[in-house]
Amino acid sequence: MNEKKKSITMKDVAAEAGVSVGTVSRVINNEKGIKEVTLKKVQQAIEKLSYVPDEYARGLKTNRSNIIALLIPTIWHPFFSEFAYHVEKELLKNQYKLLICNADKDSKNEIEYIKLLEKNKVDGIIGITYSDIDKYVSSNLPFVSIDRHFSENVYYVTSENFHGGQLACRELVKRDCQNLAYISGVNKHLNETTERGRGFKAEAKQKNTNLYCLEMPEPLNQAEEQIRTFFEKHPQIDGIFTVNDFMALRVIKVLGEMGKTPVEDYQIIGFDGLRPAFDQPYLLSTIVQQIAQMAQAAVELLLKLIREEKIDQNVISLPVHFFEGNTTKKL
CATH class of the missing domain: 3.40.50.2300 (Response regulator)
Incomplete structure (x- = not known):
């Protein structure tokens, strides 16, 4: 008869890495000020033991869900799909998960996701929206807009x-x-x-x-x-x-x-x-x-808002360039 597999805890990771449980917790929660050698020990222990953090428990303790919502008008447009791909890639590097809101050009859907943010169900929102949601977007909420101003002083990322x-x-x-x-x-x-x-x-x-x-x-x-x-x-x-x-x-x-x-x-x-x-x-x-760079800038900006870090500029504008394809004459 096979014995039930033992659930790996934070204590087990701490013992394997030779550090305190508090240090393991700080690593898992991406806190700053951890020595590189300590960080490496904990990460190696997590990988060796196949430890999976209890996201629900972490959320209760930190009052965060580690989930970011991305509002897009429609998933069918290639620009929005590629942007979502790069946003998720950047979020995973920071131990965040992505929740995609395919608004289907309906402002009611977008408002519902903003309300989730207000109820602490998501930690922040990156929004590509052309709907009438101005009064729902507050500078007090971690919200980064793409290509659009709002009446409040909301941070946004755009291109030239x-x-x-x-x-x-x-x-x-x-x-x-x-x-x-x-x-x-x-x-x-x-x-x-x-x-x-x-x-x-x-x-x-x-x-x-x-x-x-x-x-x-x-x-x-x-x-x-x-x-x-x-x-x-x-x-x-x-x-x-x-x-x-x-x-x-x-x-x-x-x-x-x-x-x-x-x-x-x-x-x-x-x-x-x-x-x-x-x-x-x-x-x-x-x-x-530069779609990948736009996604990276939006994620970095939003995470700074969530962590209440100092932000030097409200607007990030990225350069563009011309590509000579098959619909113009070759020079």
Whole structure:
């Protein structure tokens, strides 16, 4: 008859490492000021004994769940999926787990997750939201926003969106485009993505090029029909910048149905830097965001808020760069 396997405790880890139970607890809870040699001993003991901390007990003691919620508008968008991947990767390094809230573009879902934070069910939230939740977001809560300001002084991470729009215009003009177009959806809640269009328009004005804009109110209804009508009205357009890569793919589809092909009949640049898989090239010519670095910055910022550490800046803005894909001419 097999004996029941003995449950490994913190005391067992302490005995194996030759340290106190308190030291083991400090290591498990990621406290600072632990000597490197002590940290290594405890980690080796944990691995050798296959010790699994009691997360529930830890939560009661520390008043933390070691869970971070990530609010995203939809899991179907490649940018949000890739961002979630990198956020989880960073959280695991810090012994945190990720709870994904696929809001499905419904503000009620987002509000429920913010209420979980208020009830100490999650320790903090990283939010990509374009919904009307401003009054629920407080600077007293550990909340890091991506690409959006709120009325309260909430910390946020973004990219150099305005500069990205300028870059897109410069690259199209360098490739002899004379009739430019900017195409986007427009959310009624102000967010940093609008800076992409502002940068593109400002640069087009400076370069004295013809500019045509299609900015469709969200949620997008009959977007393909609007895009088709726009190009029927302005057939001279030869250089296009879209608010994101998804919109660029949509435009390419519509223009394909109209008998036009990228590079041969027009050039197009998106924004985001989406890839079909981790080890695959970008889908088109695009302004690339540093998605992994955005995730890392958001996690670092949120953990500082949770630990009540000093934060030097409320806004982290990361650089972007142009990638020459197959939808613009090669220089």
